[in-house]
Amino acid sequence: MTKKKWLVGAAAVLMSLGLASCSKTVATTSGGKITEQQYYDKMKQTPAGKQVLQQMILTKVLEKDYGKQVTQKQVNSEFNAYQKRYGKNFDTVLQRQNLTEATFKQQIRSNLLLRAAVKANTTITPKMLRQQWKEYQPNITVARIVVKNEGDANNIIDQLKQNGTYANFSKLAKKNSIDNQTKNDGGKLPPFNNETSGLDNTFKDAAFKLKPGKFTDKPVKTDYGYVVIYCIKHPAKGKMANHKQELRNQIINEQMNNQATLQRVAQKVLKNGNVQIKDKDLKNILSNYISGQQNPQ
Template sequence: MWKKVLGFVVIIAAAVGLVVYGMGGNTKNVAVSDSGSVSEASYYKELKKTPAGQQVLANMIIEKVLAKKFGDDVSQKSIDKQYNKVKKQYGSSFATTLTSNGMTEATFRDSLYLQALEEAAMKGTTKFTNAALKKEYKNYHAKVNISIITTDSESAAKDVIASLKKGKDFATLAKSKSTDTTTKSAGGKMSAFDSTSTTVDSTVQKAAFKLKKGEYTTTPVKVTSSSTGTTTYYVIKMNSLDKKKSFAAMKEKLKNIIVTDKMSDTTTVQAMVGDQLNKAKVTIKDSDLKSILSTYYEAAESAKSSSSSSK
């Protein structure tokens, strides 16, 4: 979650006053001492030189532009839900995780709001063709509920499969043989997921989706972690699977799947934002900050050129 949020927005508490302070010869002080004072103007002058300070201004501009057109599509309830989900996920380490990412609770909420605006804008500007929706429908697999037994070696996984073939109970074997500390106490049961899951390995998903209710994999499913390089062998059992809804009933979900895919590509997001900035006719008054939106404008221009050349 943190990667996702920080990939879209970079907000630091120290830069909150970037636009408000230092403009028009403002002489108020933000700090005073016997050794001298620091004015808002001098603070702004130094802050605007930093990449973080420049990004804060860019984010503030983007938020205003997107909120005017797509703000009604983002509810406070949805922001609170996202916030509480992350807070619950990190538990007692939530506050320290915020701090280590240069955030406060308020700026984290700001980041969630900007991300939600970008998603709303992406959905509002995407042309969903019937062909694209049908392609997503074909690739979509409905929610399944599976149990797993993980081992560190192929031979151990084969021994588990042999025991299952002899009639041994899957849950009992999971509790005694599985190396997965998260699921073994529950007899290997995982939380239900569908093909949009980003937490369940794609290899595990592919193997699971081939199973019918009550079936288990008869050969070990090998998964090698791209981050650690460690290899794990899975034995997977299908407990239950939902029936895939009709294409008509799933159209809205299919649109959301397409939007989520687009949002995972930074360049695509920047191009969309750049297009909206162009339409809003943004003018930056400070000559030192003229280029802070160039990344977005360039991405929009590149996307436009690619679209024209492909026609």
């Protein structure tokens, strides 16, 4: 080896040692320390680590393109809605998801940024509005009695045929329902519409057919038992012209649950985002989003 080559080699070794020494320590053990660089080198090889980087890249680009369209007020509003939905169990739900209030708000903001991108890249046609109108239902308020078998449900319906008031329904719910979340409140559920998730579709379809003060005259079979439904409040749909903004919002919400749409939007956003992957080990990290993108070494 010539003196010049040896000096170049020695300089490279010293440089690598210098970089390693600059890497902050993440943890210390009796067997030695773990540095940020060591942690990074391991994490970037894992699916979870790659997924985090993908999300970080997408959020960065979305923030640049749509950040002005998402306000802190919107983030707080969604956060408060989740808090209200889960009530006293909210903190437990966050803990189970390994989230803090701050990180959950970050997730909400990322989701709102993606929604803004989907909205900007979705053309809503009159035909789409008409189709959504067929599915549209305003918020309806009902109460329910859930029992284990069809015979018990029919027995409750027979009693309601004798006295179909909500007061009697509420009394029967407290006595017979196996739904511990609603029975003590007479079976009453929070208002819901055609978009509401977490409710059996068969249950929702039966509820939407009821008029205020009426109950189902046959048991409704669901995944969680046989149900008798009482309609407390069911506003009329009205005219489509008065609900166009709601319909547009519902169409965008549906697109947010469409993987093909999300893939298409993410691909377009990232292609326009001038993304350059500097780590050669991660050069293909966006291959699922951008086909044929060239990543500099």
